[in-house]
Amino acid sequence: xxxxxxxxxxxxxxxxxxxxxxxxxxxxxxxxxxxxxxxxxxxxxxxxxxxxxxxxxxxxxxxxxxxxxxxxxxxxxxxxxxxxxxxxxxxxxxxxxxxxxxxxxxxxxxxxxxxxxxxxxxxxxxxxxxxxxxxxxxxxxxxxxxxx
Numbered sequence: 116x117x118x119x120x121x122x123x124x125x126x127x128x129x130x131x132x133x134x135x136x137x138x139x140x141x142x143x144x145x146x147x148x149x150x151x152x153x154x155x156x157x158x159x160x161x162x163x164x165x166x167x168x169x170x171x172x173x174x175x176x177x178x179x180x181x182x183x184x185x186x187x188x189x190x191x192x193x194x195x196x197x198x199x200x201x202x203x204x205x206x207x208x209x210x211x212x213x214x215x216x217x218x219x220x221x222x223x224x225x226x227x228x229x230x231x232x233x234x235x236x237x238x239x240x241x242x243x244x245x246x247x248x249x250x251x252x253x254x255x256x257x258x259x260x261x262x263x
Contacts, residue, residue, distance in 0.1 A: 157240075161227045167220075171254060181201060183202045183205075208260060211260045222246055
């Protein structure tokens with residue numbers, strides 16, 4: 116009590132401020148998690164991308180070792196090795212096919228790994244879609260250039 120006879124005023128406890136938001140790159144919240152269906156699609160996409168990677172790598176290795184049809188020396192060497200195929204296109208066309216096809220196969224392999232990561236964690240979905248799109252575009256361009 117104070118000398119004036121009035122009781123001391125009770126101090127109100129100050130409200131604690133809300134916790135600061137988590138820094139970027141920290142553990143995901145419930146809002147960042149995806150459902151099990153999306154994760155299952157990630158597994159299917161990983162299998163499809165791994166298959167596409169294998170096909171592109173095998174095709175690019177085959178195209179790279181195949182002589183052009185207008186190269187008689189290369190065809191003679193291929194016939195001696197027991198091969199009877201040739202690339203029916205120009206030198207620039209073969210180079211363009213290889214330049215677009217190899218990165219397509221490599222990006223498909225990387226995207227397959229990211230798809231597995233997405234299936235396990237539910238994160239990096241945007242990166243997965245971007246890698247898949249670039250791999251598809253490069254692969255389609257490689258096939259178009261090689262078949263024209």
